[in-house]
Amino acid sequence: xxxxxxxxxxxxxxxxxxxxxxxxxxxxxxxxxxxxxxxxxxxxxxxxxxxxxxxxxxxxxxxxxxxxxxxxxx
Amino acid sequence: xxxxxxxxxxxxxxxxxxxxxxxxxxxxxxxxxxxxxxxxxxxxxxxxxxxxxxxxxxxxxxxxxxxxxxxxxxxxxxxxxxxxxxxxxxxxxxxxxxxxxxxxxxxxxxxxxxxxxxxxxxxxxxxxxxxxxxxxxxxxxxxxxxxxxxxxxxxxxxx
Numbered sequence: 466x467x468x469x470x471x472x473x474x475x476x477x478x479x480x481x482x483x484x485x486x487x488x489x490x491x492x493x494x495x496x497x498x499x500x501x502x503x504x505x506x507x508x509x510x511x512x513x514x515x516x517x518x519x520x521x522x523x524x525x526x527x528x529x530x531x532x533x534x535x536x537x538x539x
Numbered sequence: 540x541x542x543x544x545x546x547x548x549x550x551x552x553x554x555x556x557x558x559x560x561x562x563x564x565x566x567x568x569x570x571x572x573x574x575x576x577x578x579x580x581x582x583x584x585x586x587x588x589x590x591x592x593x594x595x596x597x598x599x600x601x602x603x604x605x606x607x608x609x610x611x612x613x614x615x616x617x618x619x620x621x622x623x624x625x626x627x628x629x630x631x632x633x634x635x636x637x638x639x640x641x642x643x644x645x646x647x648x649x650x651x652x653x654x655x656x657x658x659x660x661x662x663x664x665x666x667x668x669x670x671x672x673x674x675x676x677x678x679x680x681x682x683x684x685x686x687x688x689x690x691x692x693x694x695x696x697x698x
Contacts, residue, residue: 503621504624513668516570516676517570517571518571519639520569520570520572520602522641524600524602
């Protein structure tokens, strides 16, 4: 992992098209501004991880592993 | 590929499923499953509330999916323009909307935070991560007093 120090108002550039600017910092809190092409999707990492975990969990359905029964549609 | 090409999915639970090219829905990965490219929706044999989403690249994958408005009639997710573009759609297009169901020992839930948007014209799908936090990742399925019986989603989807 590349580690850089930046001050308020300073930025980093990722490739030709993405600029991430430190808007402000306070105790344990960083506010970032991100400029990127519209085709680039940007998500808070933990939100994406939660969706991925929920998707993996959705495959763990116990009902799928049980034998087929002969009930009719509700 | 000719339109008549058929793909065989050897599903670990459902057995052999034949999928014609024209039923495939394309995506560019799903969160947690970046390999997913070619999906198909299968009808459920006994439940009209649910279908199965299967994937040619991941034969072990089978999501129970549902029309969220059967359970949450006011569900109105606002998809990001990027997500619409990814499936060749615009805000004016009428998209199909599905969500993934999570059936657990503690209850049954719908993922309303990341709906599946389907552009049926282009046969493209994206799992859109909504920007607002109005819709929960674990929305209980029995919120409308309609209790859900997990037994109704077991069994072979493909007879």
